Amino acid sequence: MKLVALIDFLQKHIRGVRVISLCSLLLIVAFDWLFVDKSAAHTGPEHDVAFWALFGFVSCVAIIFLSKWYGQLGILTREDYYDDDH
Amino acid sequence: MMTTSLWIHPGLILFAGAILLPAIPERYKKGWLLLIPVLVFLRVIGLEHGVYGTVPFLDMTLTFGRVDRLSQVFGYIMSLMCLVSSLYGLHVRQDADHIAAWLYVTGSLGVLYAGDYFVLFLFWEFMAFSSVFLIWFRGREQSLSAGYRYLLVHVFGGLLLLAGIVLRWKATGGIAFDAVGVDSQTPGTTLIMLGFILNAAVPPLHAWLPDAYSEATVTGAVFLCAFTTKTAVYALCRGFAGMEILVPLGAVMAVYGVVYAVLENDARKLLAYHIISQVGYMVVGVGLGTAMAINGACAHAFAHILYKGLLFMGTGAVLHMTGESRFSHLGGLYKKMPWAFVFTLIGGLSISAFPLFSGFVSKSMIVAAGFTEHQYWAAFFLMLASSGTFLHTGLKVPYFIWFGKNNCSPETWERAGEAPWNMNAAMVIASILCVFIGCYTPYLYNLLPYPVDYHPYTAYHVSETLQILLFTALGFFLFLDKLRPEAKISLDMDWIYRMAARAFMWLARKPVQTADDRMGEVYRVGGLVPLMATARFSSWFDWHGIDGLVDGFARSVWRIGGEVRKLQSDQLQISILYAFLVVGAMLGWYLLS
Numbered sequence: 312m313k314l315v316a317l318i319d320f321l322q323k324h325i326r327g328v329r330v331i332s333l334c335s336l337l338l339i340v341a342f343d344w345l346f347v348d349k350s351a352a353h354t355g356p357e358h359d360v361a362f363w364a365l366f367g368f369v370s371c372v373a374i375i376f377l378s379k380w381y382g383q384l385g386i387l388t389r390e391d392y393y394d395d396d397h
Numbered sequence: 398m399m400t401t402s403l404w405i406h407p408g409l410i411l412f413a414g415a416i417l418l419p420a421i422p423e424r425y426k427k428g429w430l431l432l433i434p435v436l437v438f439l440r441v442i443g444l445e446h447g448v449y450g451t452v453p454f455l456d457m458t459l460t461f462g463r464v465d466r467l468s469q470v471f472g473y474i475m476s477l478m479c480l481v482s483s484l485y486g487l488h489v490r491q492d493a494d495h496i497a498a499w500l501y502v503t504g505s506l507g508v509l510y511a512g513d514y515f516v517l518f519l520f521w522e523f524m525a526f527s528s529v530f531l532i533w534f535r536g537r538e539q540s541l542s543a544g545y546r547y548l549l550v551h552v553f554g555g556l557l558l559l560a561g562i563v564l565r566w567k568a569t570g571g572i573a574f575d576a577v578g579v580d581s582q583t584p585g586t587t588l589i590m591l592g593f594i595l596n597a598a599v600p601p602l603h604a605w606l607p608d609a610y611s612e613a614t615v616t617g618a619v620f621l622c623a624f625t626t627k628t629a630v631y632a633l634c635r636g637f638a639g640m641e642i643l644v645p646l647g648a649v650m651a652v653y654g655v656v657y658a659v660l661e662n663d664a665r666k667l668l669a670y671h672i673i674s675q676v677g678y679m680v681v682g683v684g685l686g687t688a689m690a691i692n693g694a695c696a697h698a699f700a701h702i703l704y705k706g707l708l709f710m711g712t713g714a715v716l717h718m719t720g721e722s723r724f725s726h727l728g729g730l731y732k733k734m735p736w737a738f739v740f741t742l743i744g745g746l747s748i749s750a751f752p753l754f755s756g757f758v759s760k761s762m763i764v765a766a767g768f769t770e771h772q773y774w775a776a777f778f779l780m781l782a783s784s785g786t787f788l789h790t791g792l793k794v795p796y797f798i799w800f801g802k803n804n805c806s807p808e809t810w811e812r813a814g815e816a817p818w819n820m821n822a823a824m825v826i827a828s829i830l831c832v833f834i835g836c837y838t839p840y841l842y843n844l845l846p847y848p849v850d851y852h853p854y855t856a857y858h859v860s861e862t863l864q865i866l867l868f869t870a871l872g873f874f875l876f877l878d879k880l881r882p883e884a885k886i887s888l889d890m891d892w893i894y895r896m897a898a899r900a901f902m903w904l905a906r907k908p909v910q911t912a913d914d915r916m917g918e919v920y921r922v923g924g925l926v927p928l929m930a931t932a933r934f935s936s937w938f939d940w941h942g943i944d945g946l947v948d949g950f951a952r953s954v955w956r957i958g959g960e961v962r963k964l965q966s967d968q969l970q971i972s973i974l975y976a977f978l979v980v981g982a983m984l985g986w987y988l989l990s
């Protein structure tokens with residue numbers, strides 16, 4: 312199947328995929344810096360270059376680590392925890 | 398009682414379709430399962446604005462058909478989703494599954510077009526009692542328990558709603574389902590709001606949702622994810638627009654769902670937590686209450702019904718084919734189910750609000766309304782939740798099911814394969830709609846309750862969204878190890894009532910049962926002799942006096958019992974559904990006659 316072949320091809324050339332992905336990150340920041348009209352921004356920090364890139368990355372990391380920490384408080388437990396219920 | 402004019406409620410078509418389904422010959426059944434939702438959709442788009450189906454009842458007037466722009470945008474998408482979901486479930490052979498799903502949608506449509514609180518309550522409960530079968534019919538022991546918990550929570554919510562309606566009726570003398578006047582809260586309106594936000598799954602009244610939806614049947618979950626919470630959003634839009642408390646509640650729930658999604662190992666439960674997160678956006682929109690925010694809430698509900706349905710269809714296809722929905726038991730399935738991957742990815746990109754996908758043109762309206770109203774922290778909270786949405790639904794779900802380490806057992810791997818044609822066809826339709834809404838904004842914007850003066854495709858908004866999403870992806874791949882699935886469950890608010898139930902059962906089994914046993918012993922010793930004497934007399938009297946009279950009657954009852962027994966199948970739940978159907982039909986006949 313062509314779809315599977317395409318995915319296999321991308322997986323085989325994973326280094327190239329990574330380079331292209333990282334370049335696209337730089338490109339979007341460059342685009343934001345050079346071309347985007349920020350008059351629509353509502354708050355001061357939004358005018359800074361790559362503000363939303365930083366916001367996205369920090370949000371992602373914060374969500375991962377805070378949730379993991381929350382899970383370790385006792386929220387995350389074994390699969391048969393409720394088995395006595397039924 | 399007389400209806401004021403001949404006006405066919407769209408829900409009535411679906412209700413009739415559900416009742417008649419068992420009588421349809423097998424070879425026409427699939428056609429029937431598509432014909433009825435098509436007729437319902439055509440009926441909805443053919444409705445004209447106005448008030449119809451008014452019924453005098455006691456000293457009130459009940460209104461079954463209030464049609465306006467707000468009810469129409471929800472009616473349109475719900476009847477469309479009913480059609481797509483019915484197509485998805487076309488392969489299901491048990492009539493009872495289809496009947497339960499259609500009755501559930503009938504309840505939703507009834508709420509949407511209800512013009513007063515009593516009719517709203519009637520259909521609100523109708524939804525709860527019909528949807529529970531979509532959980533029970535999965536047949537697992539856990540599904541049975543989850544269904545009962547779901548029902549108990551919704552009965553509690555329904556009681557809050559009913560108490561609120563009655564209090565408000567006594568205080569104001571009116572039952573019209575309109576804006577309650579958020580500036581002057583009364584106990585009645587507060588209780589009504591609590592009833593609504595329980596169905597919208599606002600924390601801490603939310604735990605029923607992931608508990609029940611993850612245990613539903615494959616098709617049932619596709620129906621469930623679309624109707625209950627969005628009907629509640631409609632009710633909040635109608636009654637509580639501008640209710641300020643909803644802004645922080647919505648912002649918190651947007652992040653709450655995202656946090657639990659990190660911990661979740663079950664794909665469908667993760668998606669259920671994301672419903673809470675996404676409905677959080679809509680609740681913020683209702684709380685802001687401006688025309689733009691209400692438009693945003695409606696637009697997001699519209700888009701959400703499609704992409705969340707699509708996501709549940711994609712993961713449901715995996716469950717249907719492999720029998721597994723836990724990340725810790727899946728992985729590497731792109732070789733076996735590539736199209737299910739593509740459809741789920743489209744759903745993931747839509748919920749993540751990628752440009753050109755539906756979430757982009759709907760979610761941003763609510764966030765923009767938040768910024769415009771200077772609710773900066775709420776708006777930033779929603780932006781943070783956007784990052785979490787892409788992290789899980791756009792990345793974690795596709796990665797750990799179709800890529801990543803292959804954790805499939807040999808049986809799971811052997812069973813995996815592309816889903817039946819009808820499931821794929823439903824996913825194609827939902828995918829096309831997700832992209833179409835994202836690319837051609839007038840389609841959605843022209844359906845919204847207020848005129849739209851909003852343009853999502855500005856350079857700033859596209860740049861802002863791409864930065865957030867792409868740098869979230871960077872974080873995902875850098876910290877992939879932290880997100881690896883663990884075969885565990887996470888405790889939520891349902892822990893409280895599950896433990897309370899356990900304590901109650903202990904009380905019933907230990908102190909109450911012990912006391913009962915002792916009383917029984919006293920009774921046995923003290924009452925045995927007179928009791929035996931009475932029994933001997935009764936036996937003599939029964940044998941000689943009554944038997945002759947009763948025998949004929951008993952034989953008749955026995956014969957009727959035999960006939961009724963033929964209607965019953967093995968499952969208690971199916972019998973209850975038929976009983977529910979009969980009660981619904983009697984109620985409908987009473988109201989219409």
